[in-house]
Amino acid sequence: MLSDFSWDMTGYIPKHAVNPHGDGIIPYAAERIFQLEPEPPAVGNLNEYILSALQEKNLIYFSFFLHHYEPQLNKRIKDFLGVDGGDLYDTDRFIDIKLSCREQMLQKLMDYDLAKGAEYATYIFPFIRDAMLRFRMGEEKWSVSSLTNYKMVRSMAWLYHNTKDAVNEFSKKYNCDLALAEEYLKVVRGIRNQQPFYVTDENGEETGEDVALDDSWNYTDILWNGIQAEKVQRAFEKLNYREQTLLEKRLAICMTCGRVSSWKDRPTFEELAVMFEGSTASGAERAYRKAVDKLTELLVAEGAIHAVRLKQKSKIKRKKKIAAAIYEYQADCDGEWGEISLDFENGKAEVILLADWDTVKTNKFASRAIAYLLNCESEKLPKEIMVAFE
Structure with missing residues (x-):
């Protein structure tokens, strides 16, 4: 158990401050949170750090490993996010993912066995990927509870977008009956009109556009869930024309066809005010908030939320x-x-x-x-x- 290990970093300090300027974490710092000063003692192979950690039950050697392994971990996270780095990613989120990976690496440290022929960096790779998937699974409100099912949903999504007969292809790939494949296809169809998500390809890699999550209540997360769709539609139809228009435009979703537009291109409250002559931006925002609350009450009455x-x-x-x-x-x-x-x-x-x-x-x-x-x-x-x- 890791509780038997010590992790005394006496003599070593972080080489780079995480928030040196007080105005946000810069990418340079985010990619160097595991760097130590002074430089860890040199070894011929990084695996020696892991073996020393296990033999001496001291996680300072695990920190030495992370010091050297961090550039590889950064690259894997960037590949997962589908960006090149710099300002293209949210550094707070980048660090959160990195720390999730470190936690997984620690949990799997006790299971590592050199006798099986793989160095720790090779052994840990699939678990790092699982940690990143589990992190995103937690972000996406449509996600299933099991990581295994989550991967299968993404696999079906790729087949749905890239093959003519996704059900048969899925059945062959997972050696399951067609009925089960149909169930996974229903899940994919139920979420396809929500905010874009990363689709897993045949090699387990992800493609697609990442969309930042909004920190407010977002009805697009539930609008086209297959189970709730009828309830939502009934509630939406009870709103007046202005309320419906404000919600559709601001949430970038068409309630008729279910198509979701780019979140970045949704109209501002100033633009919404122009649509309703005589209104101001603050007036349009107040009207939108009231429409959100009214839809909430209607959805509660329907038993949807x-x-x-x-x-x-x-x-x-x-x-x-x-x-x-x-x-x-x-x-x-x-x-x-x-x-x-x-x-x-x-x-x-x-x-x-x-x-x-x-x-x-x-x-x-x-x-x-x-x-x-x-x-x-x-x-x-x-x-x-x-x-x-x-």
């Missing part, structure tokens, strides 16, 4: 920052309101009063509300908001 409504009741400030606050919350837009107390300085929260329909054991709605609020910057805490979840 859940939602928790929040209202700030009071707050305490210290040094211009909100130190504590009390919020009222309502479960699924109905029933009596509950109450939550939040201590932002210590990252703690307490449910004072359960809302109607919230569960006594799990506090599902209160937990969602607390998680959302504790992740907000204190200066940007909402006075009133609706948080939707599946």
Whole structure:
């Protein structure tokens, strides 16, 4: 077990500061987070570091390995992201993926056996790829829970886009019956109109355009899920023309055909204001937010999603920052309101009063509300908001 290992880095420090300028992580630093100073002791082969780590139960040798292995790991992550580096990728995300890979490498360290004939760098390669896939699986809300199924869905996606008979090809590849292949095809068709995702080719490599995830509630994540489509369509049809137009244009999705346009080309609120004469950009944004909330309520009524409504009741400030606050919350837009107390300085929260329909054991709605609020910057805490979840 790794708990038996020591990891004392006395005498060594990171060679490059992760955030040297205080205004974001620059790519140069992001690609050198494992570099050490002074230089680790030289060895004839990187595998000697791994063997020393296992023999001496000291992970400082694993850090020495990472120091030299980092350029290869950077290249594999860039290949996975499908970009050349520089400003073309989000450096925070790049580091998150790299740390996920390091975690996987550590977990597999105990299983490494030189007697099987492969050096550690070769042995670890497929596990690094799994770590990157698992990271993306966590980002994509449509993802299945199993990494194996996730890979098979991507394989079917490639066959669907590149062969004439994806079902038969999939059945041959995985030696499964046609019915199972049909099920995977249904999954692929159900997600094909969501934001673009990387499609796995025959060699396990990925192709396609990466799309940055928006940090707000994004209805395109659920609009064309095969199970929910009818509920969403019914809810959408209950909106008026202006509300429908605002949502379709701003979310870059056509509710008639399901086609998703480029997220980057969606109209600004200024452009939306021009479409509705007499409106301003701020007016168009308020109208859009109201349309989002109305659609949320309709989707809750259809049983497609859940939602928790929040209202700030009071707050305490210290040094211009909100130190504590009390919020009222309502479960699924109905029933009596509950109450939550939040201590932002210590990252703690307490449910004072359960809302109607919230569960006594799990506090599902209160937990969602607390998680959302504790992740907000204190200066940007909402006075009133609706948080939707599946």
